[in-house]
Amino acid sequence: MPIHISNELPDLLVPEEAWRSPANGVNGHLHSAESTSPRVRHLQKSVSLLFDPPLSSNLIPGKGDLYIAESQLVWYSPEKRLSIAIDYPSIGIHAISRQGDALTEGKPHVYGQLDSMVIVREERTDAMDHDGESDGEEEQACEFRLVPDDLTALDAMFQAISDCAALHPDPDAEEDDNEEGDWYYTPDDPQELNGLQEAALQHLDSVFEGPNPLGNLGGNSNPADQFADATEDMEQ
């Protein structure tokens, strides 16, 4: 679950609206429609990327463009020809910091925590060639901060990163399921269930999603959907 550092922006498919928006210039590295490249959910120009602790003494990312792609979180500075791509499974938590902190000089930002960081340097810049530690892989705990010039974009960035993180479930979780498969069966596809299992699952859904005996529902992001049945039940 590493961080990939290279000189090139990976092939990415930027959505139409990002091309049209005058705020987001067109970058020669990007493909359009027919491409099979990973799709970018959100493109945010002019974002400062800060690592704490720093990746290395002579690798200060500074300001660049943030591509929240379905494959990876990619930050790229055309001026420095520096691309830093983070795999979603390595991001343990991410959050919106509304007040900022000392590192961002009080600017609100998206905060991320990397549980264990492995840096893979794919194509080195000249600066990195002089860094004695840059060979091979390094591992350390790390935080990152993304500070966009346009602070109104924070929520959209947070949402896009959340959506993309959910596309990359942990491989370990699936292994756990398999190990426990003898007695604890959790199919994702309802068609895999036999009749008895289906009945049990429907019962579960009904007991958990039916009218709450304790009342006090709410706070759901989509209450109309989830509690549509409950409302009907109460009316009957």
Place this chain on the structure above:
Amino acid sequence: MLFYSFFKTLVGKQVTVELKNDLEIRGTLVSVDQFLNIKLDDVHVVDEQKYPHMMSVKNCFVRGSVVRYVSLPAQHVDTALLQDAARREAQAGR
């Protein structure tokens, strides 16, 4: 599947999530998905002295795989119902 359904009943409630790196975050459960990724609002870090930089965090997304424990509000957990559901799910898996 059971825990996913169960956590969905706690949306809107205060929970405390303890991460495998010992960070503890308290907040309102906004959503949970099938991988037990957890979204929290109005977040407070339990040990603010140890993690002062996390004080300004208000909304957060916790990856399911980094969660060690989730502390639940006892008054919102129907343990008899949960026990029954767990038994049924175990039976269904046989």
